[in-house]
Amino acid sequence: MTENLKSPRRRQMLAGSASALAAAGAGAFALQARAQAPAAAAAASAAPAAPQAKPLPGYAAWKDSNSLIVHTSNTIETKRSAFGTSVITPGERLYVRNNLPPPDAAILANRDAWELWVDGVKNPRKLTLAELKSLGVETVATVLQCSGNGRGYFASKPSGTPWQVGAAGCVLWSGVPVRAVVEALGGVASGMRFMTGTGGEKLPDGVDPKTVVVERSLPLSAMGDALLAWEMNGAPLSLAHGAPLRLIVPGYSGVNNIKYLQRLAFAASESDAKIMSHGYRITPPGGKADPSQPSVLEMQVKSWVNTPGGEEPAKAGRTMVTGVAFSGGSPIKRVEVSVDGGRSWRDAKLVGPDLGKYAWRQFALPVDLAAGTHVIASRATDAAGNVQPEQRLENVGGYNNNSWADHAVKVTVA
Amino acid sequence: MTENLKSPRRRQMLAGSASALAAAGAGAFALQARAQAPAAAAAASAAPAAPQAKPLPGYAAWKDSNSLIVHTSNTIETKRSAFGTSVITPGERLYVRNNLPPPDAAILANRDAWELWVDGVKNPRKLTLAELKSLGVETVATVLQCSGNGRGYFASKPSGTPWQVGAAGCVLWSGVPVRAVVEALGGVASGMRFMTGTGGEKLPDGVDPKTVVVERSLPLSAMGDALLAWEMNGAPLSLAHGAPLRLIVPGYSGVNNIKYLQRLAFAASESDAKIMSHGYRITPPGGKADPSQPSVLEMQVKSWVNTPGGEEPAKAGRTMVTGVAFSGGSPIKRVEVSVDGGRSWRDAKLVGPDLGKYAWRQFALPVDLAAGTHVIASRATDAAGNVQPEQRLENVGGYNNNSWADHAVKVTVA
Numbered sequence: 001m002t003e004n005l006k007s008p009r010r011r012q013m014l015a016g017s018a019s020a021l022a023a024a025g026a027g028a029f030a031l032q033a034r035a036q037a038p039a040a041a042a043a044a045s046a047a048p049a050a051p052q053a054k055p056l057p058g059y060a061a062w063k064d065s066n067s068l069i070v071h072t073s074n075t076i077e078t079k080r081s082a083f084g085t086s087v088i089t090p091g092e093r094l095y096v097r098n099n100l101p102p103p104d105a106a107i108l109a110n111r112d113a114w115e116l117w118v119d120g121v122k123n124p125r126k127l128t129l130a131e132l133k134s135l136g137v138e139t140v141a142t143v144l145q146c147s148g149n150g151r152g153y154f155a156s157k158p159s160g161t162p163w164q165v166g167a168a169g170c171v172l173w174s175g176v177p178v179r180a181v182v183e184a185l186g187g188v189a190s191g192m193r194f195m196t197g198t199g200g201e202k203l204p205d206g207v208d209p210k211t212v213v214v215e216r217s218l219p220l221s222a223m224g225d226a227l228l229a230w231e232m233n234g235a236p237l238s239l240a241h242g243a244p245l246r247l248i249v250p251g252y253s254g255v256n257n258i259k260y261l262q263r264l265a266f267a268a269s270e271s272d273a274k275i276m277s278h279g280y281r282i283t284p285p286g287g288k289a290d291p292s293q294p295s296v297l298e299m300q301v302k303s304w305v306n307t308p309g310g311e312e313p314a315k316a317g318r319t320m321v322t323g324v325a326f327s328g329g330s331p332i333k334r335v336e337v338s339v340d341g342g343r344s345w346r347d348a349k350l351v352g353p354d355l356g357k358y359a360w361r362q363f364a365l366p367v368d369l370a371a372g373t374h375v376i377a378s379r380a381t382d383a384a385g386n387v388q389p390e391q392r393l394e395n396v397g398g399y400n401n402n403s404w405a406d407h408a409v410k411v412t413v414a
Numbered sequence: 415m416t417e418n419l420k421s422p423r424r425r426q427m428l429a430g431s432a433s434a435l436a437a438a439g440a441g442a443f444a445l446q447a448r449a450q451a452p453a454a455a456a457a458a459s460a461a462p463a464a465p466q467a468k469p470l471p472g473y474a475a476w477k478d479s480n481s482l483i484v485h486t487s488n489t490i491e492t493k494r495s496a497f498g499t500s501v502i503t504p505g506e507r508l509y510v511r512n513n514l515p516p517p518d519a520a521i522l523a524n525r526d527a528w529e530l531w532v533d534g535v536k537n538p539r540k541l542t543l544a545e546l547k548s549l550g551v552e553t554v555a556t557v558l559q560c561s562g563n564g565r566g567y568f569a570s571k572p573s574g575t576p577w578q579v580g581a582a583g584c585v586l587w588s589g590v591p592v593r594a595v596v597e598a599l600g601g602v603a604s605g606m607r608f609m610t611g612t613g614g615e616k617l618p619d620g621v622d623p624k625t626v627v628v629e630r631s632l633p634l635s636a637m638g639d640a641l642l643a644w645e646m647n648g649a650p651l652s653l654a655h656g657a658p659l660r661l662i663v664p665g666y667s668g669v670n671n672i673k674y675l676q677r678l679a680f681a682a683s684e685s686d687a688k689i690m691s692h693g694y695r696i697t698p699p700g701g702k703a704d705p706s707q708p709s710v711l712e713m714q715v716k717s718w719v720n721t722p723g724g725e726e727p728a729k730a731g732r733t734m735v736t737g738v739a740f741s742g743g744s745p746i747k748r749v750e751v752s753v754d755g756g757r758s759w760r761d762a763k764l765v766g767p768d769l770g771k772y773a774w775r776q777f778a779l780p781v782d783l784a785a786g787t788h789v790i791a792s793r794a795t796d797a798a799g800n801v802q803p804e805q806r807l808e809n810v811g812g813y814n815n816n817s818w819a820d821h822a823v824k825v826t827v828a
Contacts, residue, residue, distance in 0.1 A: 064649075083648070084588065084645050084648040084649060084650075085551055085553060085588040085645060085648075086553050086586040086587070086588045086645055086646070086647055086648040086649075087553060087586060087648070088502060088586060088647060088648050089648055090504070090505070090647055090648045090649050091504070092649070093648065093649065130729075133734060134731070134732040134733060134734060134780070135732075135780075136734070136778075136780070137499055137734050137736060137765060137778045138765050138766065139499060139500050139501060139765055139766030139767065139776060140766070140767070141767050172500040172501060172502060172766075172767075173500070174498065174499040174500045174766070231498050231499060231500055232500070233500055233502060233504055234497070234498040234499075234500040234501070234502050234503055234504045234507065235478075235498060235504050235506070235507065236498075315544075317548065318548040318549075319548060320547060320548060320550070320551050322551060351551060351552050351553055352552065352553030352554070352586075352588070353553065353554070353555050353586075353767075353769045353770050353773070355767045355769070356767050359767070362553060364550075364551045366548070366549075366550070
């Protein structure tokens with residue numbers, strides 16, 4: 001029997017029933033939300049609630065519903081138990097987060113005819129996907145992670161989807177390097193400091209487009225390993241994940257990887273679209289978003305345990321602890337595992353192929369668990385020396401949660 | 415318009431019609447089958463025939479039928495155009511070759527209860543899959559390739575499925591290293607020279623089990639990187655690919671990766687099952703199979719072009735040539751591409767992540783194709799210095815075809 005220590009479901013349950021509060025030891029739980037180390041070990045136990053199953057939306061009906069938690073038609077999360085141990089997250093199990101509903105599937109009738117405007121280069125012009133395919137091909141494995149992944153563990157209950165660990169996956173992308181496209185168009189025009197991608201979603205009528213368009217600006221350096229991708233995990237890109245063309249910016253969080261890419265522009269300043277100027281900003285508790293605050297860009301060092309877990313009861317004895325670890329673009333150097341909520345740690349082994357600095361690494365550690373309850377946590381360190389912190393950085397939007405204490409799991413074995 | 419130079423379909427057409435023979439320049443074709451270099455360039459053109467579509471069998475109904483050629487209910491091939499460029503072959507596009515029909519899906523009702531007999535170790539015993547999972551976990555990317563892949567290009571028309579390039583894929587497997595299991599059981603018993611895996615298929619009634627059982631013996635050294643796998647590409651293994659447990663022997667051809675594994679035995683001699691003693695032997699033309707002939711074991715250096723190709727017409731101008739290259743267990747060091755049937759060669763670039771010596775590498779080379787017909791070939795060299803040969807080694811079973819000339823494609827661009 002496994003339970004996320006701070007699952008949103010549990011919080012709902014606690015909020016909804018005074019007797020449940022008492023039974024679950026809600027005092028300890030509330031305390032734990034801002035507790036000192038070892039925070040995770042202090043949490044009390046509670047009976048898990050079965051997730052409420054919503055159907056997959058039509059554009060994602062091909063996915064494996066058993067592996068997913070459908071929050072809304074545009075927010076679908078991978079279950080912690082569904083990541084497996086084979087590095088790559090299969091498309092059927094990969095999360096979905098759309099800022100707008102996806103375009104009509106008719107845009108895929110002739111993929112090669114899709115047009116991309118490239119601006120802010122010496123020779124700006126429109127290219128078809130067929131032309132892009134002739135300019136180069138590269139493949140990169142990246143962690144794709146929604147900026148709000150782990151938001152469900154924030155005590156402040158930010159608005160937005162209460163993701164646990166599953167708004168993330170490790171995916172193979174194939175496409176043309178942005179560098180190759182820029183080179184073919186004469187290079188970046190002088191004075192440009194940002195790379196801006198614009199999505200091709202249909203915008204709702206009657207509203208200022210700037211308030212709804214999916215458009216993000218990244219520092220020019222992000223161009224380095226960026227791809228314009230038409231393939232994911234060996235198959236043509238799906239509508240759910242941005243077909244026919246998606247901007248992939250390795251190391252940057254999900255929202256920066258623009259789906260249905262219709263414009264790529266190099267510019268002197270950041271886009272003034274609302275999703276850039278006020279969305280995805282790290283706003284201090286109690287504050288309001290503004291463009292002076294840091295934007296959600298490169299991902300930070302993070303890891304979590306995937307097994308033991310799931311819905312099946314675990315047995316006492318030898319158990320394999322497995323999970324994943326990654327950083328923005330620095331290789332993972334070390335993952336430690338604790339089975340006592342952070343009191344003591346042991347080095348896990350990194351297993352499986354290394355798919356490069358933008359991919360996640362799997363880790364594994366065999367442990368002997370006696371009958372009883374154990375709080376299992378993982379803590380990653382990258383090659384740049386960044387260590388996954390115990391506590392999250394509180395912010396209004398609930399972004400960038402990489403707290404190891406928040407991501408710990410409580411496992412009861414018999 | 416693309417065509418395999420020696421596609422089985424073309425041969426059928428040639429065999430079936432005298433006028434078609436003349437129209438297709440069958441003299442040149444017949445000559446070419448044993449021609450000197452550059453063999454591929456000598457072949458004449460013929461109109462392609464649309465593949466005859468058969469439905470997927472029930473156990474593989476979840477696969478992507480558009481990416482596959484169904485030969486029979488137990489032999490399903492990936493189309494050359496369906497490999498993509500993302501290194502890993504998605505399960506939906508992966509070939510299937512079963513020597514016997516798969517067991518009933520009921521064997522997956524409780525995967526963890528599946529039992530494996532391990533014999534020929536100091537402490538032989540039965541282990542459940544749950545026990546195996548507690549002993550270790552590793553992930554490896556391997557090329558899985560049927561020994562008969564490329565059989566369709568043999569001029570001798572061997573019996574067996576006329577596979578072209580698609581009885582192969584590159585797949586991620588997760589499971590416990592065989593070494594870890596053997597260690598837990600006290601090590602290999604003395605005098606053992608072979609590792610024998612036995613499949614759990616239901617055997618037909620009324621025949622000697624030895625004549626039908628899927629059982630293969632490998633040299634003890636094959637244990638080194640072997641896995642007992644329960645997961646493929648990040649999802650629980652499917653019945654089509656050997657669930658709940660499959661022996662994965664990196665570098666060895668498909669048949670040696672026993673599905674539905676029910677027994678793993680270390681033994682002093684090879685199995686006397688017919689599939690081992692007489693099946694999968696390299697029998698010289700005109701000969702009969704016998705156990706003194708080499709068995710189909712480690713794979714050899716091989717590559718092929720995947721694009722340009724497919725069913726869409728190509729346009730003259732800049733085109734990206736892409737394909738895959740691998741060897742039995744030696745890293746790929748070099749891939750050359752020819753667009754003139756082997757008269758001249760240029761080095762392609764290896765692209766995408768390197769998933770280790772048992773995986774394939776992608777290669778890419780931009781070429782400028784004038785309007786007309788071009789014969790595109792690739793030739794791989796591994797780190798041990800093995801160079802993919804121009805000609806196949808003729809043998810009765812049609813095994814181990816790694817001829818670059820056989821695998822060339824003829825592309826007509828306008």
